Amino acid sequence: xxxxSEARDRPRSTExxxxxATGGDRRADETDSGDKGDxxxxxxxxxxxxxxxxxxxxxxxxxxVSFSVERGEVVGLLGPNGAGKTTTIKSALGLVVPDExxxxxxxxxxxxxxxxxxxHVEAMMEGARNQYWRLTxxxxxxxxxxxxxxxxxxxxxxxxxxxxxxxxxxxxxxQVRTLSRGMKQKSxxxxxxxxDVDVAFLDEPTLGLDVESADELRRQIRAxxxxxxxxxxxxxxxxxxxxxxxxxxxxxxxxxxxxxxTVEALLGVFETQRYRLTVRGxxxxxxxxxxxxxEAVTELDGRVRFDVTADSDAVxxxxxxxxxxGARLEAVExxxxxxxxAFRSVTGDDRATTGGGGA
Amino acid sequence: xxxxxxxxxxRLLGAVVRRxxxxxxxxxxxxxxxxVVLGVLFAGIFLGGTALAxxxxxxxxxxxxxxxxxWILAIxxxxxxxxxxxxxxxxxxxxxxxxxxxxxxxxxxxxxxxKLLTHFVYAGVLLAVALVLTGTTLELDLVTxxxxxxxxVASAFGIGIAFGGLTVxxxxxxxxxxxVNFVLAGLIAAPLVGNDLLLALPLAQxxxxxxxxxxxxxxxxxxEPASLAILVGTGVGxxxxxxxxxxxxxxxARRLGVLGDY
Numbered sequence: 001x002x003x004x005s006e007a008r009d010r011p012r013s014t015e016x017x018x019x020x021a022t023g024g025d026r027r028a029d030e031t032d033s034g035d036k037g038d039x040x041x042x043x044x045x046x047x048x049x050x051x052x053x054x055x056x057x058x059x060x061x062x063x064x065v066s067f068s069v070e071r072g073e074v075v076g077l078l079g080p081n082g083a084g085k086t087t088t089i090k091s092a093l094g095l096v097v098p099d100e101x102x103x104x105x106x107x108x109x110x111x112x113x114x115x116x117x118x119x120h121v122e123a124m125m126e127g128a129r130n131q132y133w134r135l136t137x138x139x140x141x142x143x144x145x146x147x148x149x150x151x152x153x154x155x156x157x158x159x160x161x162x163x164x165x166x167x168x169x170x171x172x173x174x175q176v177r178t179l180s181r182g183m184k185q186k187s188x189x190x191x192x193x194x195x196d197v198d199v200a201f202l203d204e205p206t207l208g209l210d211v212e213s214a215d216e217l218r219r220q221i222r223a224x225x226x227x228x229x230x231x232x233x234x235x236x237x238x239x240x241x242x243x244x245x246x247x248x249x250x251x252x253x254x255x256x257x258x259x260x261x262t263v264e265a266l267l268g269v270f271e272t273q274r275y276r277l278t279v280r281g282x283x284x285x286x287x288x289x290x291x292x293x294x295e296a297v298t299e300l301d302g303r304v305r306f307d308v309t310a311d312s313d314a315v316x317x318x319x320x321x322x323x324x325x326g327a328r329l330e331a332v333e334x335x336x337x338x339x340x341x342a343f344r345s346v347t348g349d350d351r352a353t354t355g356g357g358g359a
Numbered sequence: 360x361x362x363x364x365x366x367x368x369x370r371l372l373g374a375v376v377r378r379x380x381x382x383x384x385x386x387x388x389x390x391x392x393x394x395v396v397l398g399v400l401f402a403g404i405f406l407g408g409t410a411l412a413x414x415x416x417x418x419x420x421x422x423x424x425x426x427x428x429x430w431i432l433a434i435x436x437x438x439x440x441x442x443x444x445x446x447x448x449x450x451x452x453x454x455x456x457x458x459x460x461x462x463x464x465x466x467x468x469x470x471x472x473x474k475l476l477t478h479f480v481y482a483g484v485l486l487a488v489a490l491v492l493t494g495t496t497l498e499l500d501l502v503t504x505x506x507x508x509x510x511x512v513a514s515a516f517g518i519g520i521a522f523g524g525l526t527v528x529x530x531x532x533x534x535x536x537x538x539v540n541f542v543l544a545g546l547i548a549a550p551l552v553g554n555d556l557l558l559a560l561p562l563a564q565x566x567x568x569x570x571x572x573x574x575x576x577x578x579x580x581x582x583e584p585a586s587l588a589i590l591v592g593t594g595v596g597x598x599x600x601x602x603x604x605x606x607x608x609x610x611x612a613r614r615l616g617v618l619g620d621y
Contacts, residue, residue, distance in 0.1 A: 050440070050616070052615070052616055059614075072609045087616065090616065093458060094457075094611055094613070095454055095457060095458075095609070095613060095618050095619065096614075096616040096618070097614045114462070115460045115461070115462050116460065118457075118459055118460050119460035121458060122455075122458060123454070123455070124460060125450030125451070125454055125619070126452075129450060129451030129452075130451050130452065130455065131452065132378070132450070132452060133450070134385065134386070135378065135381065135382075136381055139378075139381065142374075143377075143378055144373055146371070146373065146374030146377075147371055147374050147375070147456065147461070147466060148372055148459045148460060148461075149367070149370060149371065149459070149461065151370065175385075202465060231533045260423055264611075315600075345507050
């Protein structure tokens, strides 16, 4: 029942209460990294800062960002448009020179030894454009493998696995330019994962995919991260993707990390759910002494609507009370907590989270 | 994996050359188009020149054919290198070439070398066309022509790499490149007699030596050591300066956060 639309209606004041509660820039080792095996860090970002321009025109895009990604872990990097996601990723890769901060990829400092570091990392920054459209899907996989120094012939099995995983086997020898938008996107991801990398950056991996393909793609990315023990940092506006495959979420806002936590913990921000009960046969005043916190009572043409945020015990109690007062239940709506709600809550952002663009 | 552990630079070069060859064969019309356009251009120069200048044209036809051959190589070395960077930036593939264990510079050098290779093919085909069209015969001693041509175009190559860097930084430098195109054509054609300083300019010395090799049949080992030293020095020098400009430009582009934007 319309959980999404109701999430958007959630009062700002209630949301903002959660912002500090999720704990600022908690480090991975303070979260649940204990169950990630050996805790082998693929990407470690410490105190990354970048300001563009100078004087009055200076814009601080990234301000002391720290986070890490372990091997086999999928981490979602989220933030409203202009929050600094893209600059964070580009700075972490050395594509943008940061003003401050240390980035290590598999223990190698990106600024002092970029070539060795780049032996461990690949990135899809430009979605479907991230490849040569006049080459075939397989040629792209082979080309980007070879320019990283690996022999494409000896890793053909890996490439076959990728083509299979992303449903590209039948179009392996087709030029990318002739493929659909979604297939191009998948080909681009496949070419990004074609190399033997320890960490991969994927910017908006499900952009342009239909629901079914996006579902499958999520499953495959998750599987590849686990099978190949690759740490994946994924930037997305698609909360379903993040919720489905990410172990952890890093939310940046105004250049700073405001949340670094597991998806479960983040959803746990809403330990209680919102319910909307619509009943007939009682006066609004009759509930004044109820033992349940009711946020809003609305009279609607002979019916009364109660908005409550409560756990299930309290909801049952409310229902019993209403039943005891002769109310007849007309409708019950629930607002299931989801990542989008959590995201809006911590960023205080009511802007749409769909659509491209970054900063 | 470091390049040392892997297939090394030959694999990198192999991959970029393979891509050029695949596209060359996949889009023959495009390659053919380039050859036809350049062929028509030459025919225009030759026929127009013959009609206007008659004997004078006939006397200098060998030089014009050699200059034409060198010009095709030079525009390949110069224009295609910068064009390749611009194309990668607009396609969204530039940043992927940055993220390789070989380093951005060596990857772009390899890509540029692959481009140049295709232009050697164009230049060879067009040289044959020009020779047939004009009924000229030239000394085609490859042992002499190839090294001289390689060091000659190395200077244009260096300028191309520098413009590749400027493209990364400023995005659209086409109008400046057109200006340099004219200058390069001028340097191929200009007689260098009487001014040693001109020898330090790109293409100039190589052009002069190539003329002597192809028209007069002078062999590589028959050139004065000083002439060869100038050829090698200008070739390597411009290449190094170009690479330095490229490195500075990409560093600045990364500081400004504009690498890969187009």
